[in-house]
Amino acid sequence: MDEAAARDIIVEKLKGKKGKSKFYLKDFYAFFPEEKPRTVKKLVNTMVSEGTLEYWSSGSTTLIGLKGVGKQAHAEDED
C-alpha cells in the first residue's frame, strides 16, 4: 500500500464524518478493503505516534480519532 496516500485517505475519511470523531479500528479496515487488518492497524498506530491521530479509551474499548477533535476533549477539562 502507498503509505502516504493511505495517510491522506484516513485523514480525509475521518474529516468527512459529521458529528462523530472517534472510530473503532474496524472502521479503518473498511477504508482499505484490500489490505490485511494487521497492516492497517500498524499504520493507524504509527499515525498516533506521529501525532496525527489519538486514542480515546473507555477503559474497556479503545477508539481512535483525529487529534484534538471531538466533544469530550473539551467537556472533560482536558484542553
Added chain:
Amino acid sequence: MAKHETPLLDQLESGPWPSFVSDIKQEAENRAKNANNVEFQVKQDVCEDILGVLELSYKHGRTHWKHGGIVGVFGYGGGVIGRYCDQPEMFPGVAHFHTIRVNQPAGKFYNTEWLRNLCDLWEFRGSGITNMHGSTGDIVFLGTVTEQLEEIFFELTHKHGQDLGGSGSNLRTPSDCIGEARCEYACYDTQALCHFLTNEYQDELHRPAFPYKFKFKFDGCPNCCVASIARSDMSFIGTWRDDIQVDQEAVAAYVGGEFPPNAGAHKDGNWGPFDIQKEVIDLCPTDCMKYEDGKLEINNKECTRCMHCINVMPRALKKGKETGLSILVGAKAPILDGAQMGSLLVPFVKVEEPYEEITEVIEAIWDWWMEEGKNRERLGELIKRQGFQAMLDAVGIDPVPQHVKEPRSNPYIFWKEDEVPGGWQRDVNEFRKYHQR
C-alpha cells in the same frame, strides 16, 4: 482533625479483617506529617479527599466518579484509565484521579528494594494508594493528575525498567499461577511462558489491535488457580499425556494415616480417618482406579486428569512425565450473550522454547478474529456466531472428538458443495427423463 467527617466509613474500621479505611487514614496522616520531606506532585491531602468522596458515596448510595477519555501516555492506547470526580469543588484533591496499570512480574514475586522504589515513586507523583493487585493482575496505581502521567511513565521506564499493562482493545496484561516456582503440580513453567508472551506481544499490549479486549492466563495444572478457563480468551492449562506416577509406599502411608489427606487442607474438620475407597476411588469421575490388596491401580488410558487423586495424596501420586499444556479459547464474563467457559482448541502441545507451536495458534486465532470479529465482540462470541467449525477451519486445526463434550444432537449439517460427490450443479432435464413433471 480529619478534613472530612466520615461517620459511615469509620464503622468499617472495627472487626478483625484488615480495614482499608484505617489504611487510607494512616496514609493521610503520613502525608500530612511528611517526615521525609517529599515534594508531593499531587495534593498533600489527596487521601482525605478520597475518604471524603467515598463517604459521600456511602451517604448517597451512588458513585461520584466520571469516566474520562483522552488520557494516556503518548503512543500507548492502554495502561492509563481516566477518572474525574463529579464533585471537584468539594474534593479538589481527587478532581483528576487517573489509574495507571503497571505490568506485574510473572508469579507476583517481589523483592523489597523494588517494591520500595515503586512506593517512593507513587507517593511522590500520585495518591500513594494502590491495588495489589487489580483483577487482571496488574499493580494498580490509583489516582494521579494528567500532568503526572508522562512523568510517571518516564520514571518507570528510565529508572525502574518497568512498563505499563494493558487496557482497552488491546492484549491485556497476561497473568499466571505460581507454577513450578513453588508447586509440584505444575506441568509447565507458567512464569516463563507468561513472561515470554508478554514481551513477544508488547505492541498488541500497548496499542489497540483487536475488536475488543483479549486475555491470556496461564494455569500450571487443571486445578486452575488463576481461573484461566473462565476468565481468558486464551487459556493455557498444564496437563500430561502419559501415566500418573504412583509411589505405593506413600499410598500405604496415606491409608495408614501417616500422611494427612488432601495435603492437610481439611485439618480442622471432623472427617474421621482417611478412607481411600470413599475419598479417592469412588470420587474418580472416570472410575479408572481401584485399590485392592494394598495396591493402587490406575487405568491411565481412561483418566481425564481431573487432579482429584493427586490433590488428595500429593506425596503418593504425581503428574505424568510427558507434560505440556492444553489451549482453550473464548472464555468471558456474561455480558452480553451469557458467560462462556473456554472451549478446548488444542488438546496437547509441548511447552518448549521458542514456543513456536503456541505462537502459531495465537496468531492464527488473532488473524481470524481481526478479520471477522465485530466491534466489541469477544473471541468467544465470534466462535459462537460463526461456529466452532469455522474457527477450526480458519486456524487449520483438524477436528477430533476431544473438541466436543458430545456430538451434535441435530442433523442440520450445512454441507458444502465440495463435500458432496458430483457437486450441486445438476441437469434438471436429465432428471426429468426418469421423473415426470
Added chain:
Amino acid sequence: MAFVSSGYNPEKPMENRITDIGPKHYEQFYPPVIKANKGKWAYHEVLQAGVLKHVAESGDEVYTVRCGGARLMSVTHIREICEIADKHCDGYVRWTTRNNIEFMVDAEAKVKPLIDDLESRKFAGGSYKFPVGGTGAGITNIVHTQGWIHCHTPATDASGPVKAAMDVLFDDFKSMRLPAHLRVSLACCLNMCGAVHCSDIAILGYHRKPPMLDHEYLDKMCEIPLAVAACPTAAIRPTKVEIGDKKLNSVAVKQERCMFCGNCYTMCPSMPLADTEGDGIVIMAGGKVSNRISYPKFSKVVVAFLPNEVPRWESTTDCIKNMVEAYAAGANKYERFGEWAERIGWERFFDVTGLEFTHHLIDDFRDPAYYTWRQTSQFKF
C-alpha cells in the same frame, strides 16, 4: 508544591523515549530457596490454616505464611510489608491471585516468630493488618473490583462489602473446617471486571433503573453516534427534543430493553444511571473454575436483589453466612458448593438455605435460558 520534572520533555515526547520493555523479569524476585528448587518440588502440606510447607526433591523446605489483606493498599502498608519481609524473609515477598500476601522462610524455626509478628500488628482502628489464614478447606480472601472508590459505573461499593463479608467469614478464613475450599468474589456491576461468574459465592452489584437523560447538555457533552453504538441491546436511538423554545439533538432510550450495563454512561456522561434505591446486590452461587472431579461451572443467581445497606451490608453478609453454614452442614468431604447444590437438587437448596425462590430466578435471557428449565419428571418435593 513545585512541579518536579522526571526528565521528560513535553516538547519532544519521543526524545529518549523507552517503550515496550514489558514487566521486570520474574527470576530476580525469587527467594533463593525458590530459585534453587524451581520445577523440583516433591510435595506440600498445609501445616495449619495459613501455613504451607513445600518440600523439594533436594530436601530443601520452604514455609509459606499466607495472610489476608485489603487489595486496596497504601504505600505505607506496602512499606510495612517490606519491613516484615526484610526482617524475616531476606527481603522477598509475593502476592497470590486472590490478593493474599505470602511470606516465605526456609526453616521451620523461622515460622513462629513470623506468625507472631504478623498477628501482633493492628491498625489504629483495631483490625488486624496481616491475619494469617486463607488456605485449604476454608474461605480465602475475596477478589473484587473498584466500586465507589474509583469506578464510574458501580452499582455497589467493593471494598466496603468485602470488609463486611470477611469480618463475618473471618473464622473460616482462619480455619479449614469446610467440605472443600469456598471462593467468594465481588464485582460491582454486571460488566464483571471481577469475573465473579464462576465463584462458589458471588456478590454482584446491579443497577435496576435505565439511564436518565440530561437532554440540555447531551449534545454538548457527547457524540450521539457513540452513545447509540455503546448500547449492547440497541435500546438507544437518536432523537430531537424540545427544551423551552429550542429543538435539541439528543437520544431516546427504549427502557424495557435496558439491561443496566452503564456502557452508555461510559461514552456519554449525560446518561447517568446510578440510583440509591435502584442499585443493590445480586447473590450468585455454585460456580467453580477447577476441573477437579466435576467440570468447571457457572454461578447461578440465588437472590435477585438485596439493597445497598451502608456501611455493613447486613442482608448480604447474613445471606452469605447462612449459605456457608448450610453448605458446611450438608456437603460431603471434597464437595464444592455447586456440586453439593446439584447433588441435593436446587429445589432442595432453596429448602435448606431458606432462600426465597422468585420468578426473577428463572432464566429468560436469550438462548441459554431453555437449558436451565426442568425437562424431566424427576424432581424433589
